[in-house]
Amino acid sequence: MAQTVLELKNVSKRYPLAPGSSLEAQGRIAAIDNVSLSLAAGQIYGFAGLNGAGKTTSIKAALGLIQPDSGSIELFGAPIDAAAFNQIGFCPEKPVFYETLTASEIIDFSGRLLNVTVDASRKKQILERVGLYDDRHKRVAAFSKGMQQRLGIACAMLHDPALYILDEPASGLDPLGRRLVKDILLELKQAGKTVFFSTHIISDITEICDKIAIIHNGQILYEGAVDEFCPGHKNGEERFIKIIQDYDSKAAAAKCSVR
Ligand SMILES: Nc1ncnc2c1ncn2[C@@H]1O[C@H](COP(=O)(O)OP(=O)(O)OP(=O)(O)O)[C@@H](O)[C@H]1O
Ligand SMILES: [Mg+2]
Known part of the structure; x- marks a missing residue:
């Protein structure tokens, strides 16, 4: 079982x-x-x-x-x-980010918080998976609600959790x-x-x-x-x-x- x-x-x-x-x-x-x-x-x-x-x-x-x-x-x-x-990878109901950071910087920052190394290829893989790779250099302040939601999911995936x-x-x-x-x-x-x-x-x-x-x-x-x-x-x-x-x-x- x-x-x-x-x-x-x-x-x-x-x-x-x-x-x-x-x-x-x-x-x-x-x-x-x-x-x-x-x-x-x-x-x-x-x-x-x-x-x-x-x-x-x-x-x-x-x-x-x-x-x-x-x-x-x-x-x-x-x-x-x-x-x-x-x-555990957790994404809250309303993910909140430092809005002056870009999506790419948020990934780096979240990786450091999670104590995992996110190299360039892993970052590309995850941002591509949530459809944000082309927007990686945009500041989160310019992101729509849906884009922020997808970035939250990307952050939850960084450390490849089991749950x-x-x-x-x-x-x-x-x-x-x-x-x-x-x-x-x-x-x-x-x-x-x-x-x-x-x-x-x-x-x-x-x-x-x-x-x-x-x-x-x-x-x-x-x-x-x-x-x-x-x-x-x-x-x-x-x-x-x-x-x-x-x-x-x-x-x-x-x-x-x-x-
Ligand atoms: N910190 C709090 N103080 C007082 N009441 C709260 C608090 N957090 C939640 N509640 C109340 O507890 C109930 C359950 O709230 P909860 O946020 O768990 O609902 P939910 O199912 O997630 O709703 P939604 O679909 O709107 O996100 C609600 O009536 C809410 O007003
Ligand atoms: Mg809720």
Whole structure:
């Protein structure tokens, strides 16, 4: 059986509720509530949910960037520790760069942060892969949102990690850019890497993923093989909407019965 590379067990995170916060408006007390997820080596895993569902909070917890209130997290079969980070390529939801640097300089800078040597041919290979080689001498300030997103993915690849954790890697990309990202993720899988990414676009998951989880109101409503979620990889969006609508109707009915 393939090794489990990322496992969240009953992970919850609450933030102090500010009056008028989006959580309070939804009647929620937790950003994530008992989230359990399991990702096996070699899989592409799609993490789906609406705005505010809890995707980024779960990812931050998985990476140790926030401390959960309860639950446990394991990376490569052990509690989170610094050594695990050498094995992870992370691209945040909104990658931020020094805008006065060029793409080429960002690659050099990120390589130094990651403590890896990025020679000219590796830089060319990676920038070509994300379609930015011809723009390598442009300052990031002149980059479109989609170009910055692709540069973020390039930075996550520099140290050739075993596990990629990408928070909405297709955000802001046009259809060609999305195709490019999906092809890169499939190539990573073929190279034996493991990929976890979040998205709002269900068809991107059903097209390339082995496993899907749906998070809604901070809770996991579904986790399973894409083949079972939507046999033939068809009608995934309809299934996603139905799962969410069923949950919302039950929650509304429960609220009425309490009143
Ligand atoms: N630092 C914070 N302080 C207070 N509330 C927060 C904080 N971070 C997230 N939240 C709340 O937790 C909930 C989950 O947010 P999260 O960013 O995880 O959602 P998401 O699924 O990534 O959404 P999106 O698709 O818009 O990126 C939201 O209601 C959000 O307002
Ligand atoms: Mg998010």
